[in-house]
Amino acid sequence: MLSNLFKRGAVTAGAACLAVAALGGVAHADPGVPYIKPSQRGDAVACVQMGLRDAGYNIDVDGKYGTATYTALTDFQANRSLQPDGIVGPRTGDRLYFDYLAKSGNVTQSELCATLIPTTR
Template sequence: MSKNLFQRGAVAAGAAFLAVTVFGGVAHADPGVAYIKPSQHSQAVSCVQQGLRDAGYNIDVDGKYGDATYKALTDFQSNRGLQADGIVGPKTGDRLYYDYLAKSQNVVQIEACGYLIPTTR
């Protein structure tokens, strides 16, 4: 009986954690999330592109980090006092994710990008 109660408690705790993570907006990248750089092709690049679109840049969200993404990202970085190097590290990731993507009301985007973009939190 106590084993059954323990299992129920563990399941309830796991469900509570999942609910807080999904619905509480506390998703964040793991410390080991790779920086996003030119010439990459990935879902993480799509997240960067979507963040840039949310910030007002007119670029395609195709997951390919090419010239248009580089130009938009370096402009984004420059206009926000960040190092305009075209690399999404934690500081740029914070601005893209917390200032734009997390405020989008798109739960799928918030969750997926929250684990793909490097951030300081």
């Protein structure tokens, strides 16, 4: 009787953990996601640009990391006590993703960018 109770409890606990993991939400960048730097192109740069736009910067989302992106990003970093180096590493990625992209209400944007922006979580 006691062993059956423990088995049921373990199964229930396991199911609860799976449910929380499945519903827990936001996908995160895989370990080793490369930093985003000047002169790059692609979806990761577009995610940075969308985050900057969501943060109030008037910037085009074209996927090209040029002067406008650098200027906006270094200003974003300086205003948030981050090193204004124009590189999106995990600390800058946390601020862009969790403070803006994840809260944007755009599910496609937040899910795609979660896999492309380096974060600490």
